[in-house]
């Protein structure tokens with residue numbers, strides 16, 4: 001099997017994927033020096049609720065779980081960086097955010113940002129607008145993750161503007177909150193988005209742009225180039241260490 005085939009097969013079996021990644025984590029450790037980390041997840045099925053809790057507890061032993069607002073304050077030098085700090089987010093629009101993620105976050109008192117693909121709302125397996133309003137009312141923060149989850153690099157100029165602007169407007173209209181944070185689908189600058197998209201996001205009035213590059217961040221780094229570490233809750237901590245490390 002070629003590497004791509006193996007990778008997509010492993011993605012469908014996250015526990016196996018975690019075991020494959022884990023040996024590389026032997027030579028890495030969870031962060032102990034000062035740095036801002038942005039671990040993020042997608043769907044968290046009920047069977048993984050305890051695993052998500054375990055990940056978040058492992059982070060919290062090392063440093064605080066902070067909100068997106070506080071993370072941007074750290075980058076801007078308005079809030080001290082006290083050591084490793086962790087800012088959680090979740091992408092797309094999964095129903096499990098309501099049923100699995102929010103209860104774990106509530107139990108731990110952890111803030112989080114939900115990057116919503118507005119066109120997924122109301123689709124099977126995804127949240128309704130009322131679910132989103134309930135999460136916003138519970139104090140969770142919402143950002144935009146486009147309307148239809150395209151690879152922006154493949155979209156023409158008009159389509160890119162629609163994806164970036166219409167999702168913002170619809171989430172704002174539906175939730176009655178300002179949406180100022182954007183996460184690019186897939187998120188790799190080499191293949192998934194370009195300078196035009198960064199410019200469009202800035203012109204649309206967003207204050208932050210999240211990628212899926214993985215390096216930790218520090219005061220002075222740009223909020224228009226947030227680096228996040230994609231994780232699956234089924235992964236053992238050894239596998240998490242391949243993504244979140246000093």
Ligand SMILES: [Zn+2]
Pocket residue numbers: 091092145149185186
């Ligand atoms: Zn996504």
